Amino acid sequence: MRRPLRLRLVLRDLSTAAAFASMAISSQVPVWALVLFALALIVALTGRRPLARAPRLTALLLLPVAGALYLLVASGRMDLVVAACSFAGIVAAQRLLSESSAATDGQVLLVGLLMIAGGAALSGELVFAMCLLAFAVLASLSLGLAVVEAAVPPGEPVPVRAVMRPLARGTLLAVVGAVLFFVFIPRLNWNMGVRRATPGLGTATSGFSDTVRLGGSGTLKSNPRVVLRARLTPDPVSTEHLSAYWVGRTYDTFDGQEWSTIGAANRRHRTRVTLRPGADKQVYQRIELLPAYGSRTLIALETPAKLGNALTHTPTGDRRTRLQELGGDELRFVDDGLGYSYEVYSLPPGTDTDPGRMNETEMAQLLALPENLDPRVEQLARRVVGDEQDPLAAAQKLSAWLQREYQYTLELSGDLADPLEDFLFVRKAGHCEHFATALTLLLRTLGFEARLATGFFGGERVGDEYIVRAGDAHAWTHVLVPGRGFVTVDATPPAFRANQSLQILESLVSFYEAIEGIWRTSVVDYSFRDQIDFMRGLSRPPRDPSSPERPSGPPARAWWTAGLVALGVYGLVRYLSRRPRRPSMGEATRLVDAVERQLTRAGLPPRDGETLEDVSARFTRDAHPLGPTLAPLTRRYLEARFGQRPLESGERARMLEDLRRALDTWRQGSRSNAP
Numbered sequence: 001m002r003r004p005l006r007l008r009l010v011l012r013d014l015s016t017a018a019a020f021a022s023m024a025i026s027s028q029v030p031v032w033a034l035v036l037f038a039l040a041l042i043v044a045l046t047g048r049r050p051l052a053r054a055p056r057l058t059a060l061l062l063l064p065v066a067g068a069l070y071l072l073v074a075s076g077r078m079d080l081v082v083a084a085c086s087f088a089g090i091v092a093a094q095r096l097l098s099e100s101s102a103a104t105d106g107q108v109l110l111v112g113l114l115m116i117a118g119g120a121a122l123s124g125e126l127v128f129a130m131c132l133l134a135f136a137v138l139a140s141l142s143l144g145l146a147v148v149e150a151a152v153p154p155g156e157p158v159p160v161r162a163v164m165r166p167l168a169r170g171t172l173l174a175v176v177g178a179v180l181f182f183v184f185i186p187r188l189n190w191n192m193g194v195r196r197a198t199p200g201l202g203t204a205t206s207g208f209s210d211t212v213r214l215g216g217s218g219t220l221k222s223n224p225r226v227v228l229r230a231r232l233t234p235d236p237v238s239t240e241h242l243s244a245y246w247v248g249r250t251y252d253t254f255d256g257q258e259w260s261t262i263g264a265a266n267r268r269h270r271t272r273v274t275l276r277p278g279a280d281k282q283v284y285q286r287i288e289l290l291p292a293y294g295s296r297t298l299i300a301l302e303t304p305a306k307l308g309n310a311l312t313h314t315p316t317g318d319r320r321t322r323l324q325e326l327g328g329d330e331l332r333f334v335d336d337g338l339g340y341s342y343e344v345y346s347l348p349p350g351t352d353t354d355p356g357r358m359n360e361t362e363m364a365q366l367l368a369l370p371e372n373l374d375p376r377v378e379q380l381a382r383r384v385v386g387d388e389q390d391p392l393a394a395a396q397k398l399s400a401w402l403q404r405e406y407q408y409t410l411e412l413s414g415d416l417a418d419p420l421e422d423f424l425f426v427r428k429a430g431h432c433e434h435f436a437t438a439l440t441l442l443l444r445t446l447g448f449e450a451r452l453a454t455g456f457f458g459g460e461r462v463g464d465e466y467i468v469r470a471g472d473a474h475a476w477t478h479v480l481v482p483g484r485g486f487v488t489v490d491a492t493p494p495a496f497r498a499n500q501s502l503q504i505l506e507s508l509v510s511f512y513e514a515i516e517g518i519w520r521t522s523v524v525d526y527s528f529r530d531q532i533d534f535m536r537g538l539s540r541p542p543r544d545p546s547s548p549e550r551p552s553g554p555p556a557r558a559w560w561t562a563g564l565v566a567l568g569v570y571g572l573v574r575y576l577s578r579r580p581r582r583p584s585m586g587e588a589t590r591l592v593d594a595v596e597r598q599l600t601r602a603g604l605p606p607r608d609g610e611t612l613e614d615v616s617a618r619f620t621r622d623a624h625p626l627g628p629t630l631a632p633l634t635r636r637y638l639e640a641r642f643g644q645r646p647l648e649s650g651e652r653a654r655m656l657e658d659l660r661r662a663l664d665t666w667r668q669g670s671r672s673n674a675p
Contacts, residue, residue, distance in 0.1 A: 022119025263327015471499025
């Protein structure tokens with residue numbers, strides 16, 4: 001048995017690794033399957049195949065694995081798709097460690113294709129696209145090398161360098177053809193089968209708790225991970241960075257160290273919740289909370305009026321979920337999920353509204369102070385505000401004073417007995433929670449009703465939507481103004497309200513999000529309707545709602561499209577006309593026919609079913625005197641027939657003459673040796 005080409009096996013093994021990675025990026029494949037496949041891949045890449053001596057026994061060992069996975073699925077401890085993907089990974093590992101053969105190679109690539117299908121079902125993320133492309137390229141090159149290797153006679157070197165360029169061109173054309181097939185052939189939306197949410201490769205980095213405790217390092221502000229995507233209507237197209245507050249919940253009770261709320265949860269679960277009356281020109285938001293968010297609290301632009309139509313994204317698919325109203329204007333999804341999407345209507349910024357549904361106890365709590373509050377806090381507030389009686393004007397005075405006199409920092413000393421005292425009178429430095437807490441309590445000491453609000457600040461435009469990062473987590477103050485409702489006043493210096501991550505990390509994440517957005521729009525969400533719109537857009541002018549008249553004639557894009565097609569056809573014809581005319585493949589075929597006739601006349605006809613490659617291999621194996629002459633002739637025939645190296649003028653005649661002389665010499669030798 002010939003030794004398999006090392007490069008071909010490496011390409012095959014790496015293509016299988018890409019296929020397994022397409023499943024593993026969903027974080028749903030069990031760790032044990034991941035470890036087993038990784039070990040098998042490492043051993044295979046070193047060139048060792050320890051299961052080659054017992055392929056049937058190791059194949060039988062797969063049966064108990066399949067049985068164990070079936071029991072896990074039947075008991076509800078594992079999802080069916082995840083179990084199938086895990087088993088495919090184990091089968092691939094067993095095949096990687098087995099002896100290489102045509103059948104084994106085919107099985108490895110087939111299992112790789114199945115794993116790609118499993119990856120498509122588990123995740124539709126951009127990283128999956130990278131794995132799919134890597135698998136397609138590596139598997140195509142491996143298959144191409146396998147065809148060339150099979151055509152080369154035993155003992156002859158495989159012309160790797162000569163064939164890699166045409167193989168690369170063929171692979172590129174195959175990828176381009178696949179893209180065109182995807183764009184133009186009628187298809188269903190990928191969302192019909194893909195699972196919208198996967199845990200991803202990282203853990204959740206933000207979220208909400210029932211309390212806010214002052215202190216800590218504030219490292220969340222340096223995290224650039226995206227936790228929220230939102231589409232806004234009307235769309236502020238020209239605004240690259242929103243200076244917007246995305247509220248999650250509010251707190252009305254501070255005990256000296258942490259914030260909480262006294263509001264009781266509403267036991268009713270509803271599909272839509274109205275927090276307050278709407279208004280004209282509301283801001284509509286279609287929001288998606290990503291797995292990095294890690295909380296069931298809804299987020300919305302201030303000030304939300306109506307929320308609903310929510311979906312929860314789970315590893316097994318999407319389903320509708322209801323909402324539960326809690327204290328502090330907080331709404332939570334009833335069902336757990338990796339991510340959520342929902343719709344919100346918010347009041348336009350600056351709109352006067354009512355404070356929402358609050359009872360007398362909750363209203364009274366807006367003035368509550370901790371029992372051990374330092375008396376210097378009230379003295380400080382009166383010194384800054386003076387005799388100002390308007391709550392909003394007082395809040396703005398205090399906010400400006402805090403921004404001017406205090407420093408922003410994320411490096412604090414941890415838990416303290418009185419973190420507010422430490423911030424106002426000792427360190428005079430803190431992050432957004434300290435600024436917001438200080439402003440809220442300073443207002444309360446003067447008899448102005450206020451509360452703490454938490455959520456996110458900012459919003460960066462990427463494509464047609466806005467993203468919010470974990471580092472955009474923020475806290476600010478709501479001051480209750482008679483006749484206007486709660487008004488936002490932010491004491492944190494403006495430069496430190498949004499995320500504080502490194503610029504290069506932020507740019508990389510933004511770039512990835514932009515590519516991810518194109519991938520989701522152009523591939524995952526690309527449907528038959530998009531195909532129709534695409535084709536229609538090439539030939540019909542876009543409708544202008546402000547103009548009642550339809551434009552006459554094809555649009556400019558139709559002319560551009562026709563021009564590009566004509567240019568492409570012209571270029572193709574010109575390329576083909578200038579391409580050197582190749583000798584017909586019949587030249588190589590006639591060479592084979594002539595060789596077989598000479599061998600037959602010499603009494604050495606090919607056996608039944610034998611090709612020229614088989615005859616050459618047999619002569620080389622049997623050390624026949626004609627072997628050294630027939631081997632290079634056969635290799636040259638294969639190059640002319642399959643390797644795009646046609647025979648040169650007169651080359652066929654020269655090789656046949658060399659063969660005729662070799663046959664004459666062999667006949668003379670045979671006669672002289674005859675008894």
